[in-house]
Amino acid sequence: MLFSRCSRLAMASTNRTLTSYLTRASRPFSSTSPASYEHILTEIPKPGVGLITLNRPKALNALSSPLFEELNDALSKYDGDKEIGAIVITGSEKAFAAGADIKEMAPLTFSSAYSNNFIAPWSHLANSIRTPVIAAVSGYALGGGCELALMCDIIYCTETATFGQPEIKLGVIPGAGGSQRLTRAIGKSKAMELILTGKNFSGKEAGEWGVAARVIEGGKEELLAQTLKTAETIASYSRVAVVAAKEVVNKSQELSLREGVEYERRLFHGLFGSKDQKIGMTAFAEKKKPEWSHE
Template structure:
């Protein structure tokens, strides 16, 4: 994780257009619960069934720190447990999804303190514990920890001018929140080794070409967020039981052999015949009607 030099990351003000976008009455119309009060993130429910989390440290280009992750983990867990939420989106600002980790927090650490306290282990809560789909909407910088946070999400939408990278080598450390592992699985050993050993960045366009991003959106943050929320709303409109199961089987493909993965998939496929939504979905299809999911 890297928080770039302060002289490069200073910004004069919050993006007023984005702030206006978040505060429109129509944007909050579908809220199923009152937004929690956080210091470092914003939470909204902008579409039916969609929870939106916006990283909100504008003066630090959303540099990641332990207090921010405490809030992020809390919001993720609440959305994951909310029966009305079917998909979650994480985003940042126009200039930065997250420019990296906060070096001021990390610099004083010793091996003993970092190891004893299992420093940054809670940052993996998203990847390890959240069952509902999470989409990263990335504009601007996603460096170090910011890149790792995006990679923890189930898939990424980004702008063509987004900037990704794992430049930890420049600080004398390695990626610490899964960047070396997830990036290598996506783009291959050779390309990942090149990026991690040199600290070079790669663009949103390259992220799309290499399979890091599922979609690259032309335009700015508002167009990016609109497309991401549209996809999240589509996912949230399906059976929540089936959505969680589909996420699970895809993730298992990264851990199991092909034979084991196919067997695991088949067992979960069989299990879904015990759900109410399987009967609702297949009956609706046969009768040429729209399924009215029970999420059970």
């Protein structure tokens, strides 16, 4: 009974996934005319790659509601651009994002924070963006900065990057998913220690613990070069397959193994209805490079 129900739900999700992607891909967006922002910079440094740089240098890229309004806008525009297949978020060499803006938070009351659902929009990246997002972390990624990195699909960092959830030192707790995503990444005991003590951990440790996919030797320039290289590789594949691959990996964090495998299989089956499946397999058989239609 459960197996059958999961199958039906997975198939329905497959149809919604493919239909939603094709609708999204057809929406017009000019990547050659980037919006003007105050707190972030946007550019397209590689074919198919959108780059967002947090740009509050005097505040060490401290995260605020105005910054997230701009970040969410840029993410949505890249996500809706059929020419963009991967997104990179980075900061400066000194700070990816040194935390949330304390000046904005300090005067809040329970009533104002709760009534206005404070920082809920910060989860737009994790909840709504289907294009793969890579964080390139150099310097400080503390509090909200660590949480922003954890929302991304992949993290690359320098050895000397500094991660942490120091909210306990301010009389509060992580509020943008840090207690949940960090625990899933490194396990309960280690996450509990870090969150209860406010202790930081290095980029080297992030790589050893599985928080970061790669630790890049050298400075910010090499970090960004390697991150953009990976983003360009991802962007070179079928957009339909990439979106499906991201979705099934994310589902592994929510479903049981049996449900997850069934969900994966239904998306796999669904991709046989795409043009790119035919293009990819035909090109492989003919020993040619596939020319993706992204349909």
